[in-house]
Amino acid sequence: MATQKILILRHAEKPNHTAAGVDGNGQLDAKSLTPQGWQRAGALVQFFAPGDKGEPLAPLARPKHLFAAYYDPAADDDSKRPCQTIEPLAAHLGPSSLIDDSVRKDDVDKLIQKASAMDGTVLIAWEHKKIPAIARLLLAQSDPVPDWPDNRFDMVWVFDRIGAVWRLTQVPQLLLAGDSPATFN
Template sequence: MSAPPIPHPITVLLIRHAEKLPWSSGNQPTALQKSEYVDTHILSPKGYERAQALVAYFLHREEILQLLERRPWGAVVAQNVDEVGGWGLSLRPKETVEPLVKALEPHKVPFHLYTKSNLPSLVQLLRSGVYKDKTVLISWAHQQLPDLVKALGVPNDKVPKWNKKRFDVTWVADFDGKGGVEFRQLPQRLLYGDEDGIMEVGKKKE
């Protein structure tokens, strides 16, 4: 069950970290590549390419600029590595937005790091009003993104399961501060192989 919507105006952008598996010419990895894959917890070459491409995307893409014109940057947030024994060891969410964070340094946009186990604290931050009338970008592992937007107040029936094959979608949760929330998905269309479609609600995660 989803929580009540955030009680103040705020726009929350959510992305999955960039690619982690070795991708060849924009194609999905083969079964053999998957079976031999050892997780190094860092981005693949294509992932680093997407991280760089996201700078221009978030600073110059028209649909993003329209959001920022109404609610300017408040903060960038990324999933951080848990302590020893934790259950989130990936550096990828942080690596995905580091080029953007650097580009935003002249604007003094805060950069926050939260671990998977501290997700409730992130929800509390967004609900606190600190970033009222601002836009906050979150880079996270895909498994928790549906639960995160539900915890912010997006209705369950609006939130799809995140397709594990997709690294190329931006979720937008737009809260009006009066109990209303608009949730939509923006295909990024940044790299070869990126899809034009969105993830369908009610469709099983692939």
């Protein structure tokens, strides 16, 4: 059976004028998460997969398949952040939960083709500017799709398939200080 639920989140916090990016070893890296981003990545583990086999609160679900945007070190506008955001979750879920990072961030058609063919819940970590385009591929043309604000790293879009129709629900993460309960308009 094909996927009935797709969860999409923006990669965690990125470098800005007040916080530098650091890699997993703490070395400065502009293409990596900030320390707050690494905190979010760690907090997402219990958000999506509480305990050893627990299920998160509805409408979330424990992901079976993980996708992150492909990272090309030669590309100025690519980053490691989508993959870094879900690496702790992948480690918690175990060796059967590998991250598929084979799809370039602009190839949202290919991403949805691969993700919707999976059996089980899919979690996608992506660049926020591309997430509305991903949503438009899933939803009916008449369904409104909000833009993803530049300053928000704290939301999950949950897509549930009911028959041939996808429905979008926004779920605030509320994991870190400063996270907002407000959904996007």
